[in-house]
Amino acid sequence: MKPLIAVLLGDPAGIGPELIARLVAKPENRARADLLIVGDKRELDKGMEIAQQRFDYRLVDNVDAAARDTDMPSLIDFRLPDDAPYERAVSTERGGRYSLEAFKQALVMTRANRTQAMLFAPVNKTSLHMAGMETNDEMEWFARQLDFSGAFCEFNVLDELWTSRVTSHIALKDVSAKLTQERVVGAVQLIHDGLKRAGVDKPRIAVCGFNPHNGDNGAFGREEIDVIAPAVEHACAQGYDAQGPFPADTIFVRARDQKVFDGVVTMYHDQGQIAMKLMGFWRGVTVHGGLPVPITTPAHGTAFDIHGQGRADVGATQKAFDIAVRMAQDRLS
The missing domain is CATH 3.40.718.10 (Isopropylmalate Dehydrogenase)
Structure with missing residues (x-):
């Protein structure tokens, strides 16, 4: 039927x-x-x-x-x-x-x-x-x-690559304060479940850093060290195939060319949107995930x-x- x-x-x-x-x-x-x-x-x-x-x-x-x-x-x-x-x-x-x-x-x-x-x-x-x-x-x-009242997130999809984000329609100056381990793990869970519902058996998920050059070991910010990396470890401990954090200026090239990830979790709206729309504006899809x-x-x-x-x-x-x-x-x- x-x-x-x-x-x-x-x-x-x-x-x-x-x-x-x-x-x-x-x-x-x-x-x-x-x-x-x-x-x-x-x-x-x-x-x-x-x-x-x-x-x-x-x-x-x-x-x-x-x-x-x-x-x-x-x-x-x-x-x-x-x-x-x-x-x-x-x-x-x-x-x-x-x-x-x-x-x-x-x-x-x-x-x-x-x-x-x-x-x-x-x-x-x-x-x-x-x-x-x-x-x-x-x-x-x-x-x-x-x-x-549960967790939900806007997924952006280009061909077989999906993205989710930890924060969405808020000012950039407010993003850092909204980044928590719980929210990062939640974004991983949401995109994993969304990919499963769309037919991907074992979703492979990359997680972006937040600062330039992934923070450069704390030189440009500590969000990667204090929040994002521990969150990725927690997600892996829960059984999700998650890796990162990766520098945001290269992860989409790797995801597109090497096809080693099914989904990318970004920290804020334009971090993923700019890359996805440049790669294929007239092919992009929004899925209201969760x-x-x-x-x-x-x-x-x-x-x-x-x-x-x-x-x-x-x-x-x-x-x-x-x-x-x-x-x-x-x-x-």
Whole structure:
């Protein structure tokens, strides 16, 4: 039996509907999973027009009516109550509200395992905040909606290489104070479990240092000596295949070229993001790791500057779909 994936169009002001049209139009994608699109029918049709891709779909009222074991996707025609046109290529409260309400529907279905995973096209954080999202990002918002109080982390994925981070959306001046052995070990555990759910049998994990040249034996800071190295030892003692700390300016070259690691744990947001996006911006994926349901999305944004031009690259959305399918199959098993 194929898994059922909830697919969201993202912010209507951006390239999301075009990306989903390109993704779903591929017969091989429809053959791998049953697809339940949650979004405004007019936006999906517009996305197909922009992408110059067409496919048939079945209109349904709820998840129970979704087509199963067929190559035809289903669509829940979700619209805001005011049903007004969306502004394009700009952040708006309505675009954010549309995204949040679609999230809510998909989370309910996926939490109940009616859909086994959730894939969403890019959303706009400014729009989300304009619509009332009080958390720093959608991942924290997901955790609240799911009443989840455990550890979670944003994974960034490029092809077969995954990254997690000990800190995320905080100022650089605050990072050092947030680095603890417990948090580093927790990041190792999270990425290990995420990789396992995505089909990696024995994840190999590298851990970055924090300071230039890995601190140079304490000359440029002691975080490596006092926090990170002991945390790696603790992770290994718990049975995780973790190594480090490694200098952040070389570990990604080694991971990419020698392929000796499946995941890299970084200490702060841009330490991993810059490397991953330079290596493959249009292939990068975000996985919302640690949450009780699989959620993936392309790592790039809404690309307002190319909305409606028919040249959005579906590469990262395809990769996000691939991971969502693997994680959904894991839930089925």
